[in-house]
Amino acid sequence: MESTSEFLNIKDVNTSFKIKGKYYDAISHINLEVHHDEILAIVGESGCGKSTLATTIMGLHDPAETKITGEIDFEGTNLLSLDEKGYNQFRGAKIGMIFQDPLSALNPLKRIEDQIQEVMDYHTNLTAEQKHDRVLELLKDVGIVNPKRTAHQFPHELSGGMRQRVIIAIAIACKPDLIIADEPTTALDVTIQAQILDVLRDIQKENHAGIILITHDLGVVAETADRVAVMYAGQIVELGSAEQIFNTPKHPYTRSLLRSMPQRDNENDDLYVIKGNVPSLQKMPHTGDRFAPRIPWVKSSSHETNPIMHEIESGHSVRCTCYKDFEFPDQGGQRA
Amino acid sequence: MWKTILRRILIMIPEIIILSILVFLLAKAMPGDPFTGSINPKADPAQIHHLMKINGLYDPWYQQYWNWVVHLFHGNLGNSYQYQEPVTRLISGRAVNTLWLALFTTVLTYCFALPMGMYAAKHEGKLPDSIIRIYTYVTYCIPFFVILVIGIWIFGYVLGWFPTTGSVSSTANPGFPTIASRLYHILLPGILGALFGTVNIVQYLRSEVIDAKGSDYVRTARSKGVPEKDIYRHHIFRNSLLPIAAFAGYSITGLLNGSLFTETVFSYPGMGLLFINSISYRDYTVITALVLIYGILNLLGTLLSDIILSIVDPRIRIQ
Numbered sequence: 001m002e003s004t005s006e007f008l009n010i011k012d013v014n015t016s017f018k019i020k021g022k023y024y025d026a027i028s029h030i031n032l033e034v035h036h037d038e039i040l041a042i043v044g045e046s047g048c049g050k051s052t053l054a055t056t057i058m059g060l061h062d063p064a065e066t067k068i069t070g071e072i073d074f075e076g077t078n079l080l081s082l083d084e085k086g087y088n089q090f091r092g093a094k095i096g097m098i099f100q101d102p103l104s105a106l107n108p109l110k111r112i113e114d115q116i117q118e119v120m121d122y123h124t125n126l127t128a129e130q131k132h133d134r135v136l137e138l139l140k141d142v143g144i145v146n147p148k149r150t151a152h153q154f155p156h157e158l159s160g161g162m163r164q165r166v167i168i169a170i171a172i173a174c175k176p177d178l179i180i181a182d183e184p185t186t187a188l189d190v191t192i193q194a195q196i197l198d199v200l201r202d203i204q205k206e207n208h209a210g211i212i213l214i215t216h217d218l219g220v221v222a223e224t225a226d227r228v229a230v231m232y233a234g235q236i237v238e239l240g241s242a243e244q245i246f247n248t249p250k251h252p253y254t255r256s257l258l259r260s261m262p263q264r265d266n267e268n269d270d271l272y273v274i275k276g277n278v279p280s281l282q283k284m285p286h287t288g289d290r291f292a293p294r295i296p297w298v299k300s301s302s303h304e305t306n307p308i309m310h311e312i313e314s315g316h317s318v319r320c321t322c323y324k325d326f327e328f329p330d331q332g333g334q335r336a
Numbered sequence: 337m338w339k340t341i342l343r344r345i346l347i348m349i350p351e352i353i354i355l356s357i358l359v360f361l362l363a364k365a366m367p368g369d370p371f372t373g374s375i376n377p378k379a380d381p382a383q384i385h386h387l388m389k390i391n392g393l394y395d396p397w398y399q400q401y402w403n404w405v406v407h408l409f410h411g412n413l414g415n416s417y418q419y420q421e422p423v424t425r426l427i428s429g430r431a432v433n434t435l436w437l438a439l440f441t442t443v444l445t446y447c448f449a450l451p452m453g454m455y456a457a458k459h460e461g462k463l464p465d466s467i468i469r470i471y472t473y474v475t476y477c478i479p480f481f482v483i484l485v486i487g488i489w490i491f492g493y494v495l496g497w498f499p500t501t502g503s504v505s506s507t508a509n510p511g512f513p514t515i516a517s518r519l520y521h522i523l524l525p526g527i528l529g530a531l532f533g534t535v536n537i538v539q540y541l542r543s544e545v546i547d548a549k550g551s552d553y554v555r556t557a558r559s560k561g562v563p564e565k566d567i568y569r570h571h572i573f574r575n576s577l578l579p580i581a582a583f584a585g586y587s588i589t590g591l592l593n594g595s596l597f598t599e600t601v602f603s604y605p606g607m608g609l610l611f612i613n614s615i616s617y618r619d620y621t622v623i624t625a626l627v628l629i630y631g632i633l634n635l636l637g638t639l640l641s642d643i644i645l646s647i648v649d650p651r652i653r654i655q
């Protein structure tokens with residue numbers, strides 16, 4: 001990390017969805033910053049609120065169904081104070097987003113060229129010819145072998161990996177400072193995954209962008225991320241550099257996740273399984289440690305009544321104090 | 337695309353042959369004969385027998401069918417027993433009327449349905465949406481002829497705003513007054529037909545737009561910073577309207593079938609009325625010709641829809 005200037009600062013952000021007339025928090029009190037030239041990974045099980053955080057930053061929620069509080073400071077502007085018109089100055093221009101499902105994220109009835117060009121229509125003053133050239137250049141940058149041909153095709157004529165490259169091309173067309181990639185490789189097979197991640201890294205080197213990489217694949221995180229935020233049930237439970245998270249994980253949830261990760265050297269071992277599920281929004285507890293029900297053998301006195309983030313070393317914070325007493329049941333932890 | 341279209345046309349040929357045989361046999365199978373009662377109620381059976389004979393009505397069916405097909409290709413569909421004039425001339429005169437009414441109804445249908453469907457979907461769940469949905473449910477539940485009868489009764493007889501029979505006023509001067517009078521005569525049946533025809537299109541369009549609104553590609557467009565009104569124009573409406581364009585072909589089919597009711601209720605001298613009359617007079621030649629024409633037009637309507645669809649939707653174009 002050469003430049004450590006943070007340009008995105010998420011302060012105490014809460015997003016709640018209206019379900020049957022009542023609002024329920026999907027993410028609570030998120031504090032996070034993103035720097036230039038870094039890849040910040042957000043990991044957590046399905047339903048932890050990772051996508052909600054991404055779409056909150058992008059302002060993609062229907063205001064009639066969603067309540068968002070807090071502050072998202074992007075290069076000096078609080079995004080959450082913007083109206084739709086104001087937001088559109090940022091979306092596509094300074095923030096690009098890559099979605100999980102490349103099959104449905106492109107308009108089936110528009111040519112690839114038009115879909116990439118559209119983002120430039122709103123954020124640049126390029127002539128039609130310049131835009132056309134830029135489209136070809138972008139397609140080349142994301143690793144498409146025959147840009148001219150692809151530009152003329154429709155989404156259904158492309159493979160999943162090709163479509164994801166096109167989506168990346170759209171996201172980076174206006175050289176955004178922030179790229180949010182929500183599970184960009186989940187729908188793709190392993191070799192394509194690696195290629196896509198390489199493309200992202202190359203682009204980052206060129207643009208000095210900050211990348212938020214959302215994934216539940218810890219292997220991807222280990223390979224790419226500079227920093228990692230671990231989310232559980234709408235909260236960040238541990239935040240640190242990739243080395244800190246992988247070498248000295250503290251929070252029971254982080255440790256459980258890491259233990260449930262398949263390792264190449266002990267393939268024969270049974271994988272650790274985190275018992276239970278992420279609670280649904282309506283069932284989310286609002287006091288106490290949200291992860292406590294899934295580690296019932298840990299004494300309740302080990303948990304804080306209102307767990308907060310503790311900075312345990314520079315850049316490494318953990319929620320709750322229960323990590324001090326935590327052992328896996330088969331490694332000395334007693335069952336309750 | 338040309339391959340798709342060519343293949344569809346080739347499939348149509350056997351369809352048309354089978355259709356023509358069926359049509360011919362069905363007409364034959366109808367009870368009664370075209371002469372009893374039409375010449376003179378007390379006509380001599382021997383005379384009728386003679387008439388049947390010289391008209392070839394005692395030949396085996398395939399012989400009659402073959403004669404009919406050969407004549408067909410010479411543009412000769414025989415004579416109408418009822419009107420004593422060539423079927424070709426008889427039908428072409430009526431077909432123009434039906435065509436006018438059908439075209440007018442189609443245009444009106446789309447003029448009503450497109451804004452309604454788009455507006456309802458854009459404001460999903462709000463009051464105008466509820467009103468439009470109630471309208472479609474109610475119209476859907478009422479049979480078409482009931483709509484026609486109520487319409488003609490209120491606007492034709494009670495209020496007297498529209499003519500209730502015919503296709504043109506006999507007193508209108510040639511030129512513009514005739515055209516105006518024709519238009520005046522198709523106004524009410526056209527509007528009523530359109531009210532009925534909107535239902536399917538409104539419901540289909542509404543659900544298409546609502547699906548599109550929540551689709552991933554619209555979310556992608558939002559993340560590009562495309563303003564909401566352009567998202568509607570370039571993505572949501574465009575994608576939802578294209579399949580509707582393909583409805584045009586099917587709607588011709590629907591209109592032809594509807595014309596049977598409309599023309600009967602409005603005594604409008606088109607093919608539909610001719611058809612109903614010919615059935616009561618057992619005018620075989622006219623019936624067979626009309627059923628054949630209706631059948632072919634139905635096939636053409638479907639073909640047209642398929643072609644439009646293959647033009648507007650790139651996913652179909654390829655296969």
Ligand SMILES: Nc1ncnc2c1ncn2[C@@H]1O[C@H](COP(=O)(O)OP(=O)(O)OP(=O)(O)O)[C@@H](O)[C@H]1O
Pocket residue numbers: 017018019026044045046047048049050051052053216279280281
């Ligand atoms: N629009 C919405 N309305 C109501 N609830 C929602 C909405 N979007 C998400 N949720 C709920 O919020 C929670 C977090 O969802 P989110 O999609 O952010 O999870 P995620 O971490 O991205 O999961 P995944 O790994 O499956 O993508 C889930 O319980 C989900 O059901």
Ligand SMILES: [Mg+2]
Pocket residue numbers: 050051052182
């Ligand atoms: Mg998600």
